[in-house]
Amino acid sequence: MNSIAHIRESDHRVQTVEEHLLGVKELAESFGTKIGVKHIAGLAGMLHDMGKYSDEFREYILEAVKNPEAPPRRGSVDHSTAGGRLLYDFFHTEKIDRYKGLLAEVVGNAIISHHSYLQDFLSPELESNYLQRVRDKCLPEFAWTKQNFFEHIMSEIDFQLYVDKAAAELKAYLENGSTASPETKFMFLTKFIFSTLIDADRTNTRLFEENNVDEAPQDWTNLFASYYDKLLTKINSFQDQIHSHSPINLLRCQMSEQCDHFAEKPPGIYTLSIPTGGGKTLASLRYALKHATIYRKKHIIYVVPYTTIIEQNAAEVRKILMDDANILEHHSNVVEDTGDDDEEFDGLINVKEKLKLAKDNWDSPIIFTTMVQFLNVFYAKGSRNIRRLHNLTESVLIFDEVQKVPVSCVSLFNEALNFLRDFGRSDIVLCTATQPALDFVEHKLKINADAEMISNLDHVIKAFKRVEVIDQATGTGMNNDELCDFINAKIQEVRSVLVILNTKSVVKKLYQQLKAAVTEIPVFHLSTSMCPAHRIDLLQEIREHLKNNDKIICVSTQLIEAGVDVSFECVVRSLAGLDSIAQAAGRCNRHGEQELQQVYVIDHIEENLRHLREIKIGKEISKRILIDLRHDRNSHGGHILSAQAMDKYFKEFYFKFKEELDYPIPQLGPKMTQLLTANVVDNSYFQAYCHKNKDRLPLFLANSYRTAAEHFHVIENLTTTVIVPYKEEGKDIIAELNGDSKIEDLTRVLRRAQQYTINLFKYELDQLDRNGGVESCLDGKVLVLNEGAYSDEFGLDLDNDSGFDLSIY
Template identity: 25%
Template sequence: MSHINENKSGQLLIDHLTQVRDIALKTHKTHGKNKELDEIIEIICMCHDFGKASKYFQDYLKGEYNGRLKCHGEISAYFAYYMLPEKWKFIGFMCVKRHHGNLEPSTSLFEYNKKQLIKISNSIKENIEELNNIYKKDISEFFELIQDEDFLEGPIDDFYDVEFEIEDYINTHYIYSLLLTSDKTQLIRGSAYENKTDVYDGYVKKYQQKIKKELVQKYPNIKDTKLFKIRNKIYEEVLNSIDNIDINKNHIFSINVPTGTSKTLAAYGASFRLFQRIYNESNKNIIPSIIYTIPFTSVIDQNYEVLENILKENNIKIFESFILKHHSMTPLEYKDNTLDEEKEYRNYDARFCVENWQSTIITTTFVQLFNTIFKAGKNSIVNRFHKLAGSIIILDEVQAIDPKYYKIIEKIFDILCKKFNCYIITVTATKPLFLQGIELVKSNKEIFKQLDRIQIENYIDNPINIDTFCEILKEDIYTQSEKSFLIVLNTIKSSLYVLDELEKIEDRKVLYLSTAIHPQRRLEVINEIKNSDEKYILVSTQIIEAGVDIDFDIVYRDFSIMDSINQTGGRANRNAIKGKGILRLFYLIDENERPFCSYIYSNSLLDATKKILQGRQIINENEILDINEEYFKAVDNIKSNDASNKIYKYIEKLEFNNIRKEFELIKDDIPKEDIIINYNEETQNCIDIILEGKGEYQDILNAWRTLNKYKISVLKKDLKNINDNCNNKKGMRILDKCYYDENRGIKITNISIC
């Protein structure tokens, strides 16, 4: 037996092993290329629970033994080592030994107890006839080798003798993830998860037509605008390009077009059309996944809503087994209809299906994607690594990735594309010199030159203090009451100072966004602006930049790096129906004459931006492409590859722990702690569920995830000023809403504002 249920019925070992093998091979086949791994995957899956054939484990299942000899991972790892071809022995040993834990090549990986192994193997040997039948060969030799010190030392010798490459790293994680996925899926589903095949670009086209119709109804003159025609042109060019590429040779593509030109729909259209080409031209053997990634959780709901609306417009029922949203604030829920019947998975089963990305179209964050690659050996994360194979990965706002990781990401994606049939689509208005592929919008340079929605007024040559800035701003607001204003600052401290000044203006509604405002309230503010015709004044930090679909007449921006300035400009006159939007760029200094931008951005990137913009008093939108290209050439010249080189060296030595430490997409060196704002009835209900421990695992987990929407981070040094007002229970710091202003953050004085 491999497992026994509560009712004492269970599953035969041969059935578990063969079903895990079949699930792994079926999943592997739908990913496409790399048939070299077929035999390796089969052997590892068939060997992974070999040790369960011992009397000790069988007695453990019956509740009659609970000693150390019940352990099955180590003996199974040595058996896999015995069965595998030379090239794969060490990788197989590692994957099998750690299939119930984390894959960590370390001293503990090679520790063994010879006497214990011999006892277990002698017990297993009693079942040799059944095992010879399972493995279709005489395995008597193994029981002799397991008593040989040289054989037991073999994995250690391999580890120190072999030099590992990135391809070995990818192969290891691919096989490990297939083993983990198949082992757990066999118990949860009983069969392999398969992607759905009804993914058609016609779905996107139908939704696009609806959006166009609604936009014309709201703004009748928009259909005659240049932007309206450009959006149509971009979409058609993207699909035409996908039709004409050689999908066997070309795997990396780009959609590099201005902000506000419906990049999201173009990306979905491209990925859906590419999906069908891959599926049909592989004789329906390869069924891709579409993994749409975004840098910020703040806009993931907005992107997922577009996907939902596409499917709803085409009368398609929505199940997590078809489309999935995965980030830290997503409630745990998993409904499946892949077997022509609806089924809901709950608790740990649901969590595994979600975190394993058992869905056809996944919307997630850069952090989740790159954790899948670089959180080396972490069972709970890397179990989905195999989903990258045969997938179409969309990197929306690709410029948000730190340049120090470009080199290592490109190396890994190169192997995933060539060996594992992966496709990459980068989406951006400000394309860095990174993942250079085929541009899907052939006329993109012409499009950049045609647009004339905004004008940048550049005042950075004359640094000013924040008081002077506020006076300029207030005068502009007083004289243009018919205009909406967005003011983007670099720090919370400077943004709150400006907010205080602008709230003194009568008869104008002033709103505020920053990380001092919890995510739920930020969403409420964004929706209020989107759904109203009122001429708001919005004060914000840079969290407003990418992907937030709101539109203002005049934008004020404290100096920052070039791609950030461009993103801010994308919040002005997005639909080109308000004449010309204005972006006024200033260089603000604090009371110590230190630029506010220096608290946030790299000095080298700021210097590159300043050098490019100096002397340009007026910048029109049609000049921005050339400026962007000049900026990213400068970035490429000054970027450091130290982080990438470190990770590469760690990969060569399989130092997984160091890889995990070195790759941090969002790194904050300032120590902070999370505080939950008890904001409304929803938060109180969630707090009660957690404190009382009532309900199933899923209910408690979802309570925690819901509370993430009401969480803010504060500096550790400020906790002493806050803790007296917090309830600290079960790992939560809960601040009552009476100490929180929904329009500016924590009310308590004597806390730092950075």
């Protein structure tokens, strides 16, 4: 009788276990080749569903198809442990070869975890989830399963030869010239292999379900070359514009050309410190396209702090490259990845399986995503995030406004980038006018020597000076009433005023006061309570007013200050970190329309920063620098936005948070970096295990991957993504998700839905649920707002203060 891996929903055709395992092996091998671990990844692919060679699984899946209304008990058949058991029995008992023993742990963990998340080799409870599965769990049909594998997939002799090649790859990987610790190397290798397995497994299953032939791997080199030509045509067209020979435009042109020449350098970690308004987006794209063409990179990935920048930059790039299909925006996971075990669904195509199989692996040539999503790929629980990891290798990654890396994630961020440089053959650009001191911290970022793309930076910064920062923060603070009067007076002197405050509640309150007080002038409100499509529409309306020289006031959270291409005559910024002040200044007189315009820094006394410690500390450091400048005009380079002031700010900021840079986990004790990469000497759990059991843990690795992932959140408070009924498009998306969709349709709809999502805290969801404001579709896996819960003025309009600005999502 034929084996069964999956049964197709449409025609009940069977995919055999050998078809599936060999197909996944081939895909995984192609992914593993990116970092030189073809056979390690292939080993995971060929073994992952080996447990489906059992009468128990065959009976289970046939009964489920026969009786869909009353299927067998879910999760009653374990088919993911057998492959890990095979590796353990062969290479982790009796006489153990070090490299093959390590290989068994790395690959075995990926195999047994491919329906949930990587297991702990040693947990805080001093138990080994990994050993409980591969060594201790009862597998009644294992001998029969093993016999079938060697008969139908690969002979035992060929299997041993294949493992020899994988072990040689592991040895070469460990002997890479990187200075990373062995434990760090193993952590990233395990995550990479897990990523290749997840993506290969889901891709092969999706292709079978869609009755498609295998997708050939894409080579985007010619596409990148054609994009580069289109971009140069656009850049050259600027020469025909009226102000093309102004000093600032000539300087922009020079910096763009410097990026072009720099693209010929080999991959590394570089910095691009173009001042705000200096044409950073096009210059970095020019670099990325040329570098990707020369070095045959597979993807260009923009990682930004705020979804607002995704919306703007992606739209700008689409317009220039004249291509919608190949540019992916990824704001957030529309379908939440709980990380729960989904083994019970495997083999049967239902709603949850369709959502799991939908293409969500960042395989597009150009991708825009957020810092949260980037960090989630490496460190968050669940398989949806980590599936994308292998597509970050052999790529060009541009980190726009890199100074916005959350404090607790600095070490984790640095280690991820070091891995991508040293092993992933990726090229990394740190792009900001305010470079943070990421090589100042303990887990240093390995920035290349002579890393800066722009020469003579001091001259460039002086040439781009378009504003004067006026300190009104070291005196008396302002409340909203006083600020309203101040803005009302300023709008009589200038045509446009932008106000940026630190919390959504004061933004909303000030907006309402201004709207009542200044009835003859348009007043706009921006916050992350609005979905991306909503903010795009509002920003377009704001730009039209600015272009027409209309009187206009805009009140916003910090989402507007990093990378959003708007230019106001006057900006008011509530005191925060020096980088935030610099970014806010970049929204004033952005293109040098006037000689010098004013940026007023105020201290808003109504802002509640008790939950915003990074802003609070940044504000205190900035205030001390402002006080120094009041006492001595020549201190810190002579002005608040100087390179010297910025360097002092970041070093003091990171020193202040020194104990928090490694992602502390107070409830556990060890920090995240220790859970993931500590050696046995420094691993408190390993030492406690040895003391308790009077013996060593019988494994080479003792790190706690699952525990670390369960405690990882880029910000402390978890949020949930909800689709909103903004305009007809948002309503149409919700209607489609309520229908009966195929996998390819779900892929398309979920990508469209990115523009129509907001992120809500639990208390906000609870309030909406009590009021009937939120519903679910797709068996509860996707949440949507009812029309009455979303307003064209405020987006989600809850009369409360979250205490957090979710613009980093």
